[in-house]
Amino acid sequence: MIRNQKRLGVIGIALSLTLVAAACGGDDDSANVDATTAPTTQPAAEPAAEPAAEHLGDGSLGVVTVAAGEQIQIRSLEAITGDVAFLGVPNDRATILAVADYGQINGFDVTTGTSLDDLCSAEGGQAAAQTIVSDEQVVGVIGTSCSGAATAAGPLISESGGVMLSGSNTSPALTSDLIGNAGDNYNVGYYRTAHNDLFQGAAMADFVFNELGFTTAAAIHDGDPYTQGLAQAFATAFEELGGTVTAFTGVGKDDTDMVPVLTEVAAGSPEALFFPIFQPAGDFIAAQAPGIAGLENTQLLAADGLLVDGFLQIPESEGMYFSGPDVRFGENVNQSTGKTAAEVLAAYQSEYGEPPSAPFWGHSYDATTLLLDAVKAASWVEDGSLMIDRAGIRESLNSTSGYSGLIGTLSCDDFGDCGSQKITIIKHDSSADIEASKANVVFEFAP
Amino acid sequence: MSTIDTAHSMAAPTAATWSPSIKRLAQTAALCGLGLVFISLIGMPVKLNSRALIEPILSRGYASLAWVPVMFGYVVTKQVVLEGMVAQKRGASDVAEGAIVGAGGGLLLGILGILIDNFDLRDPLLNWSPQLLEFITFGNGLGFGVMIWVVIGGLSGAAGAGLHLLPATIRRFIMVIVVAVVGISFLETAATDLLQGLRLEFVSDGIYSKTSGLTIKGSVITGAIAAVALYGSQQLQQRRLTRLSQAPPAASGFTPGAAILNSFGDARSRLKVGLGILALILLPMVLGGIMNELLANVGLFLLLALGLNIVVGLAGILDLGYVAFFAVGGYTAAVLTSPNSPWLTPELPWFVAIFIVVVVAAIVGLLIGAPVIRMRGDYLAIVTLGFGEIIRLLFLSDWLSPMFGGAQGITNIPGVQVAGLANVKGTDPRAVFYLVMAFCAFAIYVSWRLEGSRLGRAWMAIREDESVAEAMGINTVNAKLMAFVTGAILASLSGAIFAAKVGSIFPSSFEILVSVIILVIVIVGGMGRIAGVMVGAAVLIGVLGGPSQPGLLQELAEYKLLIYGALLVWMMLKRPEGLLPNVRRSRELHGDELTQDAWIKSQVAAQDEIDSDGAGSEVPS
Amino acid sequence: MLVIGLLAFVAQQINPTNPFASWVNPDANRLTGPALRDLIISGLNLGVMYGLIALGYSMVYGVLGFINFAHGEVFMVAVMSSWITSEKLFEAGLWEDFFIPSLLLTVMIAIVVSTTTAVVMERIAYRPLRGSPRLIPLITSIGVSFFLQNVAIGLFGPGAKRYPQLPEWLTARRTLLWIPGVEVEGTKILVLVVAGVSMAMLWYYVERTKTGKAMRAVAEDKEIAALMGIDVDKTIVRTFAIGGAMAGVAGILWGLLFRSVVATTGFLPGIKAFTAAVVGGVGNLGGSMAGGVSLGTAESLGPLLLLEPMGVKGPTQLKDAVAFVLLIAVLLFKPSGLFGERLSAEDRT
Structure with missing residues (x-):
């Protein structure tokens, strides 16, 4: 056994030595002397020669060639396993549905390949992005699910000339502060259809203080960067308005017994309790809060993490307010596939046997069709092959304006925010009629 | 499930007086069918079906089922032939039995199809879906589906059984x-x-x-x-x-352990080792981004596993909270190097910070180790697990967020400045791989020297029997503490590289899961053996993937933890010494069998009835 | 010990003056009487469930001398199967109309499924490992735990599953034991009662019946028990079965109380329950229950009574840390647990 390995090792070394010697001959990453190989990115330096069909892009980021019979490669990079799978799985599925609905581009099929997993972590996003950029055929990425993963994946995708469109990242650091200053982690080529979370906390604080007229409030997060940031933004804004934050605390994602944390909160007798967290912890808070002495009359508030059918269906969620993106999808039509939100939702249910577990499936669907439209705009057929100009994809996305999607009208700003920045607050009256609640907007907030 | 089932049926010691029994066949067929149904219901075939194994003829979805009847066919006709017993004649009956088992399994899968068609159980069972039905029936109607699965199962089972004939x-x-x-x-x-x-x-x-x-x-x-x-x-x-048999008899008496030790003294093997190192140095150059990234992750986990190997493999202390030291290393490095860290921003260069990281890790190791080291083995496991959680909760808490960033973690961690060479950071996986490799080499050298040292022998003595070790004059508490601290330091090095590589650090990277996966690496590879740990890290992290690191089998990412679990159980049942076992440890686990084996051999030799075939020999050697 | 101290402290504060009226700590924690009452009750609830799960750990440890890490997953299987049953009954319209028979059916199915799981687990994963070094079965059980957890994810998906609503008369607040002011949700009372009854039945079974005696004999010394004509294998299977059944009871109570289940539901309670078993003294049935209650109340009361006055921000985030600190403290000062271990001869060190 041991001897075998050694021998193999020696053979391997010999092999690699000769090959390295061969490869090092004119080794320079940019010099693609060896053009015999099939599809790779070419430095399209001869633009004049081609009488190509009209397309966007100047070729500055390279051109991807899809040979006849091959597929256009895009990738889905979502949190499809682990704790946050409830968020990533619907995004991934919506992406696959959108690709199927979209059909061919100039006679070429589109594939998402194997769905990649960002594991909702920086290291997962980094590793997956490395996989993506190593395949030069990939023209775009739909993802990530979590902002942390996007922070690490963004630089890699951006440097490779690719684009990444997320349906559920909301961290302001990934795009801009919406008044023209790029965020800490902004990378060119990053777009999102989800809203920028800059204002959600402020919107909720404004609503609670001014509309509901409460002066005391508490906030609970679950240790996730997203929920902690949102709860913190709410608390800060609420205090700036002149309110008092009686408690700011957290639960664990796996906690079930919320009595201790609710007792901690109840000690300050807040008039409102904001818990922008996820299921299942959110279910437990909603179910157990009314039974806590001191919280019987406290108004419960949550954010988009709980704006899902599974939560709205439980009777304890009745009477709550939810902040979040406008989810009045109803009969909105995606202009690229012609499907309405209701149709997509029905297709989702029949394909996967369960309703989406998070509200960003529509965002991912639209992100996918936006990407495919951009690919279409940046591509042309030449000698039976499809040529796709990477710079053209970015150009097309940058100029997106007035695009009709499932989630409403999309227009991209200079830092990749394509979604509507309007935060709506809805009042949930009846667990029997969820759709009515989703349309029951009581407050709108736009910067 | 199926692996366990097999393990179980293989474990059942059917005597050499093997006879085809209908009951056994039915049982195995049922197990085979359950395996098929189980794999179908966790959704594997449908999910993998979009990709091909061999382009037009076999999709990965069908491949994920096809191996089951083959294996059961093979297992059901397996003879357990002990030394000295005469093997049964092989023949067509074997093949027939395999075919029956396979066909029975296929039939059960067909029945699943019928059930799916008639009852809607999709509410609890997500994969009770029309897609699965279509998969089972090949889109050709139920009758065809049942028939074809009986045929496929039968053929595969027969093929599995037929292997014995060859x-x-x-x-x-x-x-x-x-x-x-x-x-x-x-x-x-x-x-x-x-x-x-x-x-x-x-x-x-x-x-x-x-x-x-x-x-x-x-x-x-x-x-x-x-x-x-x-x-x-x-x-x-x-x-x-x-060549060996012609060599003087002295050479034939060597043990593998001695061979390894000797090999370092041997000039030719030294050359081989040198060439191996050279190859490793050249390897990243020819590898692309994916493989470099992957191997860098393998290296990070190898570093962790080498540390845990000292703790668990050498000293026999089951530490289930090992991730705590990984976290301590990562956070210390982040706090010291990142300009964004909320507390202490000296922004030291990484190579300066690493010394502080080591000191901090050693202190934390002592603080955790001192109270727990005296506890009984399994209590120690649960207490270290508790410590691992406590440390993660502290890093996560709002209370300490002014120091460690709480849920928001610490971002903008700069890379590792290597003077005059490069800034090693995540976007350049090749450089990261080199850095990781250097540290792994260091850790391997340390482990290797420790293993042969007085301290290393003390650890092994403690592992085998603590009271005897104590009686021999070993200060067991000190020796165990040393192991604990050494492990902590190696883990903290890995953590510091991890922080620089990813560029940001969040408490969610340090869940219990990480501890368990490192443990699996050490165990699958072979506790107490450096080469084993290396193989374990390569196979598990490289192929299956780590807790937040994709492996080569991206398709199986969803089933990764399931496979980890099944693999762990299977390894423990079948090969507790690991893939590349430590000789001494293996003797400890199989001591009885070895002596028994030797005894049987001597008896057999005495009777001069050596079974020349010996193909079906199941006696571990 | 910490918890006994805590309980004494609370009781002292509550009883002599004005029971659960408006006991307000003037210092930091602003805990009112009702708040304390809720904390104690929820701590007790958690505690008895930990205790029921801990019985399985404790008995298996007593007999085989290893931590069956996967026991938490047996509990999860029980919660899952009771969810499926109640959900199906609800769909059929039986849950609301015939609540009590439906509930009993759910309980039976949950117990049968969890018991079967435990027995199958023993047969496949642990029996072949009898007599191997003690870390081997422990590591195996970690593998089994992972495996079962991910099987549940594979079969039922990762999302949270909701139980159907419970009838109003069950969830309404009632006065517990006619003590004025102690008004508790009916479900929580039910949890305490059921746990108490199961515990009593188990105690009777183990201490008073012949099979129970056999079990204790095997725990004491397997070889001698075998010589006395006790079927050791059968007894071990029985131990696993009873542990599984107790986890089943805990599972259904968990389901009724929290009405939600995910595939990872069993992991943390499993670890806590083992912690409880160790705190109470492994192998000691009463100790397991007492350990569970100590742990549950420590988790529930500890953060607010201890950490908050220390100025810790967001103390309840650290409630699991409190539980583990309790474990460490108990093992440091009383390594055999609060109520003493009952271990087989070869396991005593």
Whole structure:
């Protein structure tokens, strides 16, 4: 056994030595002397020669060639396993549905390949992005699910000339502060259809203080960067308005017994309790809060993490307010596939046997069709092959304006925010009629 | 489930008086069917079906089922032949039995199809879906579906059983070819990446189809190469054996352990080691981004596993909270180097910070270790697990967020400045891999020297029997503490590299899961053996993937933890000493069997009734 | 000990003056009487469930001398199967109309499924490992735990599953034991009662019946028990079965109380329950229950009574840390647990 390995090792070394010697001959990453190989990115330096069909892009980021019979490669990079799978799985599925609905581009099929997993972590996003950029055929990425993963994946995708469109990242650091200053982690080529979370906390604080007229409030997060940031933004804004934050605390994602944390909160007798967290912890808070002495009359508030059918269906969620993106999808039509939100939702249910577990499936669907439209705009057929100009994809996305999607009208700003920045607050009256609640907007907030 | 089932049925010691019993056949067929139904219901076939194993003829979805009847067919006709017992004659009845088992299993899968068609159980069972039904029936209606699965099952079962009819050498060839084809097909990403690095794209274009999987031609070529390689290695082995048998008898008495030690003194093997190191240094250059990233992750986990190997493998302390030291290393490095960290921003260069990291890790190791080290083994496991959680909760808490950032973690961690060379950070996986490699080399050297040292022998003595070790004059508490602290330091180094590599650090990277996965690496590889740990890290992190790191088998990412669990159980049942066992440890686990074995051998020799075939021998040696 | 102290402290504060009226700590924690009442009750609830799960750990440890890490997953299987049953009954319209028979059916199915799981687990994963070094079965059980957890994810998906609503008369607040002011949700009372009854039945079974005696004999010394004509294998299977059944009871109570289940539901309670078993003294049935209650109340009361006055921000985030600190403290000062271990001869060190 041991001897075998050694021998193999020696053979391997010999092999690699000769090959390295061969490869090092004119080794320079940019010099693609060896053009015999099939599809790779070419430095399209001869633009004049081609009488190509009209397309966007100047070729500055390279051109991807899809040979006849091959597929256009895009990738889905979502949190499809682990704790946050409830968020990533619907995004991934919506992406696959959108690709199927979209059909061919100039006679070429589109594939998402194997769905990649960002594991909702920086290291997962980094590793997956490395996989993506190593395949030069990939023209775009739909993802990530979590902002942390996007922070690490963004630089890699951006440097490779690719684009990444997320349906559920909301961290302001990934795009801009919406008044023209790029965020800490902004990378060119990053777009999102989800809203920028800059204002959600402020919107909720404004609503609670001014509309509901409460002066005391508490906030609970679950240790996730997203929920902690949102709860913190709410608390800060609420205090700036002149309110008092009686408690700011957290639960664990796996906690079930919320009595201790609710007792901690109840000690300050807040008039409102904001818990922008996820299921299942959110279910437990909603179910157990009314039974806590001191919280019987406290108004419960949550954010988009709980704006899902599974939560709205439980009777304890009745009477709550939810902040979040406008989810009045109803009969909105995606202009690229012609499907309405209701149709997509029905297709989702029949394909996967369960309703989406998070509200960003529509965002991912639209992100996918936006990407495919951009690919279409940046591509042309030449000698039976499809040529796709990477710079053209970015150009097309940058100029997106007035695009009709499932989630409403999309227009991209200079830092990749394509979604509507309007935060709506809805009042949930009846667990029997969820759709009515989703349309029951009581407050709108736009910067 | 199926692996366990097999394990169980293999474990059942059917005596040599083997006779075909209907009950046994029915049982195995039922198990086979349950295996098929189970795999179907966790959704594996449907999810994998979009990709091909061998382009037009076999999809990965069907492959994920096809192996089950083959295996059961093989298992049901397996004879447990102990030394000295006469093997039964093989014949057509074996094949028939395999076929029955396979067909029975296939029938159950067909019945599942009928059930799916008639009852809607999709509410609890997510994969009770029309897609599964279509998969089972090949879109051709139920009758066809049931029939075809009985046929497929029967044929596969017969094939599995038929393996017994073949001579051992041919069987081995078949195995190697199948493994090679499946492996090369699944490892498409890695192979393409490697071949691209070597400027050999034509090879990957030649064997892989444009969509996914090998082409038929590609699989034939792969199989042929595998067969030739096996033949070649067998020839070499043969030649070496003849050379050994001609050598003076003194050489034949050596043990593998001694061979390893000797090999370092041997000039020729020193040359080999040198060449190996050279190859490792050159390797990242020819590898592309994916493989470098992957190997960098393997290296990070290898570093962790080497540390845990000292704690668990050498000293026998089961530490289930090992991730705590990984976290401490990562956070210390982040706090000291990142300009964004909320507390203490000296923004030290990484190479300065690393010394502080080591000191901090050693202190934390002592603080945790001192109280727990005296506890009984399994109590210690649960207490260290508790410590691991406490540390993560502290890093996560709002209370300490002014120091460690709480849920928001610490971002903008700069890379590692290597004077005059490069800034090693995540966007350059090649550089990261070199850095990781250097640290792994250091850790391997340390582990190797420790293993042979007085302290190392003390650890092993404690592992085997603590009271005896104490009686021999070993200060067990001190020795165990030393192991604990050494492990902590190695983990903290890994954490510091991890922080620089990812560029940001969040408490969610340090869940209990990480501890368990590191433990699995050490165990699967072989507790207490450096080479074993290396193999374990490569196989598990490289192929299956780590807790937040994708492996080569991206398709199986969803089933990764399931496979980890099943693998852990299977290893413990079948090969508790690991893939590459530590000789001493293996003796400890199989001591009884070895002596028994020796006894049987002597008896057999005395009676001069050596069974020349010995193919079905199940006695571990 | 910490918890006994805590309980004494609370009781002292509550009883002599004005029971659960408006006991307000003037210092930091602003805990009112009702708040304390809720904390104690929820701590007790958690505690008895930990205790029921801990019985399985404790008995298996007593007999085989290893931590069956996967026992938490047996509990999860029980919660899952009771969810499926109640959900199906609800769909059929039986849950609301015939609540009590439906509930009993759910309980039976949950117990049968969890018991079967435990027995199958023993047969496949642990029996072949009898007599191997003690870390081997422990590591195996970690593998089994992972495996079962991910099987549940594979079969039922990762999302949270909701139980159907419970009838109003069950969830309404009632006065517990006619003590004025102690008004508790009916479900929580039910949890305490059921746990108490199961515990009593188990105690009777183990201490008073012949099979129970056999079990204790095997725990004491397997070889001698075998010589006395006790079927050791059968007894071990029985131990696993009873542990599984107790986890089943805990599972259904968990389901009724929290009405939600995910595939990872069993992991943390499993670890806590083992912690409880160790705190109470492994192998000691009463100790397991007492350990569970100590742990549950420590988790529930500890953060607010201890950490908050210390100025810790967001103390309840650290409630699991409190539980583990309790474990460490107990093992440091009383390594055999609060109520003493009952271990077989070869396991005593």
